[in-house]
Amino acid sequence: MQLNIRPAKHSDAEAITRLLRQVNDVHADGRPDLFIHGKTKYNTEELEGIIDNPQTPIFVGETESGEIAGYCFCMVQDHTGSNNLRGIKTLYIDDLCIDERMRGQHIGHQIYDYVKSYAREQGFYNLTLNVWSCNPGAMRFYESLGLKPQKIGMEAVLFPEGAELA
Numbered sequence: 355m356q357l358n359i360r361p362a363k364h365s366d367a368e369a370i371t372r373l374l375r376q377v378n379d380v381h382a383d384g385r386p387d388l389f390i391h392g393k394t395k396y397n398t399e400e401l402e403g404i405i406d407n408p409q410t411p412i413f414v415g416e417t418e419s420g421e422i423a424g425y426c427f428c429m430v431q432d433h434t435g436s437n438n439l440r441g442i443k444t445l446y447i448d449d450l451c452i453d454e455r456m457r458g459q460h461i462g463h464q465i466y467d468y469v470k471s472y473a474r475e476q477g478f479y480n481l482t483l484n485v486w487s488c489n490p491g492a493m494r495f496y497e498s499l500g501l502k503p504q505k506i507g508m509e510a511v512l513f514p515e516g517a518e519l520a
Contacts, residue, residue, distance in 0.1 A: 359468040362412035369422035373451045384488025424452035442479035
């Protein structure tokens, strides 16, 4: 499936919110101790602010019929002036989601390739992202794109299993 990949607009907010819910529910399936089913990472007001902010570009993949098939939320990270890091700019992929009905059609590859080209054109040193270990499909997808582990987050859950969480 060929897409028109472009910066997100306010008129995309409803479709983006639907996809945000899909991503959240994948995480809630894998980590119900952390994520709440049926919720989204951002509310409508927060999403509008992100769309308007050049430091947090969102790119959407739109089908020929105008349906949003996926998105990629990004964040500009500038390490200039850091005491211990080289003064590079990183484009951090905060979230990449393909509509569950359209997976397996290389939409994720197209969106990632677009974001990678954008990052090169804008002079970013690298692209980074985090992936939850409870989402092995996403891990395989990112590895298929050539991404390699940069760092690993670890945890020790201290709350008793089965206890009521807030």
